Amino acid sequence: MTTRKESVNLAHALAQFNEFWAQKKLADLNDYEVKVAKLKGEFVWHAHEDTDELFLVISGRLVIQLRDGDVVLEPGELFVVPRGVEHCPVADEETAVLLVEPAGVRNTGDAGGPLTRAPETLG
Structure with missing residues (x-):
């Protein structure tokens, strides 16, 4: 995780793991977490009743x-899913994203299931 005196290189962070749909925390921003993930395939339909969710596509x-x-995002594009809106991310090819959401938000929102995971902190 970053301190005030460290920068975060996104390419380096993404090179540290290969697992899909596993969020890796890079930094804290007030009560929010800044995370990266690699996506491939279809996630689960879910909603976050109490928060918006920001997706920024880095690659893919x-x-x-x-x-x-549907909302289609190419590299350099972002979209904010409004709170309470049911959504399902799909990546036909390996896609790297940056996510910003409040600390403690469950990645599968109200759906739960086997893809539910807490983010790991990258060192």
Whole structure:
């Protein structure tokens, strides 16, 4: 995790792991966590009732399925899923993302299930 005197290199952070759908915490920002993850395949439909969720695509291509239409994100693009909105991230190819959400938010929101994991801190 970063301190005030350290920068974080996203490429270096992403090179430290290969697991898909596992969020890795890079830094704390007030009551929020800044995380990276590698995505491939389809996640689960879920919602976060109490918080918005920011996705920023670093590499690859991410489709965020919403019940009323899809949002397609290319590298350098971001989207904020509003609180309470059901969504399902899908990455047909390996995709790296940066996420910003409040500390303690469950990655699978209200859905739970086998993909539920707490973020690990990258050193």
